[in-house]
Amino acid sequence: MVPEKELVSKVLAGDARAFKCLVEQYQRLVLHVSSRMIRNEDDLSDVCQEVFIKVHKGLGTFTFQSKLSTWIARIAYLTSVNHLRKYKNDQLNRSTSENDELDNLHFTEHTPERILIRKDVNAYVHHLIAQLPLNYRTVLTLYHLQEFSYQEIEEITGMPEGTVKNYLFRAKKLLREKLELYLKHE
Amino acid sequence: MKNEELDRLLMQALKEEPKVDLPLGFPAMVTRHVFARSRQFKASVAAVAWGLLTGCLVFIGLFILNASLAEQLLRILYSGKFVLLTVVVAFLGVQYLDQRFVKLRQS
Numbered sequence: 001m002v003p004e005k006e007l008v009s010k011v012l013a014g015d016a017r018a019f020k021c022l023v024e025q026y027q028r029l030v031l032h033v034s035s036r037m038i039r040n041e042d043d044l045s046d047v048c049q050e051v052f053i054k055v056h057k058g059l060g061t062f063t064f065q066s067k068l069s070t071w072i073a074r075i076a077y078l079t080s081v082n083h084l085r086k087y088k089n090d091q092l093n094r095s096t097s098e099n100d101e102l103d104n105l106h107f108t109e110h111t112p113e114r115i116l117i118r119k120d121v122n123a124y125v126h127h128l129i130a131q132l133p134l135n136y137r138t139v140l141t142l143y144h145l146q147e148f149s150y151q152e153i154e155e156i157t158g159m160p161e162g163t164v165k166n167y168l169f170r171a172k173k174l175l176r177e178k179l180e181l182y183l184k185h186e
Numbered sequence: 187m188k189n190e191e192l193d194r195l196l197m198q199a200l201k202e203e204p205k206v207d208l209p210l211g212f213p214a215m216v217t218r219h220v221f222a223r224s225r226q227f228k229a230s231v232a233a234v235a236w237g238l239l240t241g242c243l244v245f246i247g248l249f250i251l252n253a254s255l256a257e258q259l260l261r262i263l264y265s266g267k268f269v270l271l272t273v274v275v276a277f278l279g280v281q282y283l284d285q286r287f288v289k290l291r292q293s
Contacts, residue, residue, distance in 0.1 A: 023217060126199065
């Protein structure tokens with residue numbers, strides 16, 4: 001893994017190989033952040049490309065006050081949110097609305113997909129996560145999958161630290177309850 | 187089932203990467219997309235510079251072989267200096283505007 005500063009200075013000097021290396025290094029991060037928000041795979045690929053174009057364009061303004069990964073994750077988050085706003089009537093992305101009501105959330109249980117994933121705990125949890133409201137999905141991904149701190153998640157999403165903690169706590173509690181029921185029935 | 191076991195299963199699931207992937211060769215594709223335009227512009231500038239340099243070398247060669255013919259050529263070129271200059275400036279201008287338009291569309 002190339003050090004951040006070296007990579008950034010090479011990209012700024014116009015080194016295409018360094019930029020390719022940067023994309024290779026951060027493509028999983030961008031994919032994970034965006035895929036939790038955008039369902040359509042074609043759109044997802046376009047959004048990821050747009051994120052890296054913005055990264056290239058804005059790299060000159062990056063001041064190293066935060067980690068490069070935090071800065072890129074913020075661009076990925078904002079680009080995905082903008083994409084959702086732009087195509088909010090799109091059927092494929094409709095379930096990614098910014099509705100934060102977790103209490104009234106109704107999970108689909110008896111779908112063919114649910115039957116297929118019956119024996120797979122991980123798939124079941126991912127099936128549940130996919131149905132959570134947008135902000136819950138985002139903080140779960142950033143905290144557990146990308147291992148960002150609360151402060152970094154605040155920087156990325158703009159949500160206050162308390163809200164991030166609250167979303168994480170509530171989402172995990174709900175997932176735990178659902179998983180407990182699921183394992184009892186299996 | 188014990189609480190610890192339940193937590194372990196949940197953590198394991200939360201740490202598992204989603205089953206989505208980007209197209210094969212995505213980094214190369216993005217890099218090409220980002221650098222292709224600026225490379226094209228630089229290549230155009232280089233082409234103009236090489237053209238001018240080659241022209242100068244041909245002229246020097248001609249001057250060595252036949253000075254009066256070279257002088258005649260220079261006079262013809264000088265009379266059409268504005269036309270030549272306009273062609274070069276227009277070519278580079280189109281390339282520059284193309285760059286600006288693409289960048290504007292991307293932002």
